[in-house]
Amino acid sequence: xxxxxxxxxxxxxxxxxxxxxxxxxxxxxxxxxxxxxxxxxxxxxxxxxxxxxxxxxxxxxxxxxxxxxxxxxxxxxxxxxxxxxxxxxxxxxxxxxxxxxxxxxxxxxxxxxxxxxxxxxxxxxxxxxxxxxxxxxxxxxxxxxxxxxxxxxxxxxxxxxxxxxxxxxxxxxxxxxxxxxxxxxxxxxxxxxxxxxxxxxxxxxxxxxxxxxxxxxxxxxxxxxxxxxxxxxxxxxxxxxxxxxxxxxxxxxxxxxxxxxxxxxxxxxxxxxxxxxxxxxxxxxxxxxxxxxxxxxxxxxxxxxxxxxxxxxxxxxxxxxxxxxxxxxxxxxxxxxxxxxxxxxxxxxxxxxxxxxxxxxxxxxxxxxxxxxxxxxxxxxxxxxxxxxxxxxxxxxxxxxxxxxxxxxxxxxxxxxxxxxxxxxxxxxxxxxxxxxxxxxxxx
Numbered sequence: 497x498x499x500x501x502x503x504x505x506x507x508x509x510x511x512x513x514x515x516x517x518x519x520x521x522x523x524x525x526x527x528x529x530x531x532x533x534x535x536x537x538x539x540x541x542x543x544x545x546x547x548x549x550x551x552x553x554x555x556x557x558x559x560x561x562x563x564x565x566x567x568x569x570x571x572x573x574x575x576x577x578x579x580x581x582x583x584x585x586x587x588x589x590x591x592x593x594x595x596x597x598x599x600x601x602x603x604x605x606x607x608x609x610x611x612x613x614x615x616x617x618x619x620x621x622x623x624x625x626x627x628x629x630x631x632x633x634x635x636x637x638x639x640x641x642x643x644x645x646x647x648x649x650x651x652x653x654x655x656x657x658x659x660x661x662x663x664x665x666x667x668x669x670x671x672x673x674x675x676x677x678x679x680x681x682x683x684x685x686x687x688x689x690x691x692x693x694x695x696x697x698x699x700x701x702x703x704x705x706x707x708x709x710x711x712x713x714x715x716x717x718x719x720x721x722x723x724x725x726x727x728x729x730x731x732x733x734x735x736x737x738x739x740x741x742x743x744x745x746x747x748x749x750x751x752x753x754x755x756x757x758x759x760x761x762x763x764x765x766x767x768x769x770x771x772x773x774x775x776x777x778x779x780x781x782x783x784x785x786x787x788x789x790x791x792x793x794x795x796x797x798x799x800x801x802x803x804x805x806x807x808x809x810x811x812x813x814x815x816x817x818x819x820x821x822x823x824x825x826x827x828x829x830x831x832x833x834x835x836x837x838x839x840x841x842x843x844x845x846x847x848x849x850x851x852x853x854x855x856x857x858x859x860x861x862x863x864x865x866x867x868x869x870x871x872x873x874x875x876x877x878x879x880x881x882x883x884x885x886x887x888x889x890x891x892x893x894x895x896x897x898x899x900x901x902x903x904x905x906x907x908x909x910x911x912x913x914x915x916x917x918x919x920x921x922x923x924x925x926x927x928x929x930x931x932x933x934x935x936x937x938x939x940x
Contacts, residue, residue: 545598565599
């Protein structure tokens, strides 16, 4: 329950971005490139926030990292209220809210992985379904607040909702803890039992100290001779911090080609999905729909999303679901549905295809983190998910401005949406190659 509240409080309004900022963009004469750039920076900062939490979790609890993220996210949300043009969105929304929510997300998923193992897909489906139920009414709420209160007041209400992230983070419980505290706990337990085994614990700690002390003394000696061996000291520090950084980020997982392929596929599909639905209201406005019709379409998408999540929760409780294969199939039909929706203009057909995209989006969102968690060990999940977020952030930073630039060059959203549709191809092509290679290898 805490995870779904945090998602809604953090970025529940992102799908209604076009609805919120449409008039503001017109009044300030802003272009679409700034809006997509802000989203790209948000995704990159999301990854950096995940890496920061990963580093903090080595010495402190994940809960502390989540609380710091909640502070940054709410600060960015309140600063968005006073923006004068979209040039400031990359800082308030992209930087602050991106890092903040990036620090919160791994804590939520780590908590779910901590409590659930066998029924992880079912639980994730139920959480996402409840999120979707609330998000059905989000566009209608946005429409009402914009109508009765205005732009600034709507942002104030959204900022107030983001304050729910604080109690949500306080309630999070994970296994990550300070290793020194664990060691002390073991020592205390052995002392209570009469000291049996205490000697081995002390020897273990002494062995660790002996491993560290030569490095420290060596560093100290080099510092004394800094005037003579300054270059050696410089390179020594570089290699020391490099090895430390590689250990924290768990870079060894990148030696796994399957994990790399998973990251590339997920990154492009998630970028395409988030950007598509962020700009979707603006596309509907271009089609000639009014605010009520646009809000209805967004609500239909959210409702279909909920149906898909409940459906997957029911199916996963009855049979074992191959999450990666499901993600692949959902990506294929998502690409086809987007091509169709760019060909029609009648509201009825738009609503039908929007509902189909909502169901497919549910499958993508639920299976995305599960594809990673089912491929790596539990101990490596936080680091692996942080690396995936970094990969996704890089894709967003590179391609988000290009999507906005396409719209500004052609003065039309259609080319930009075709480009977003083509972003499904890296997943479909690379994963097909991998499946084929594995099948040939197994046959041989």
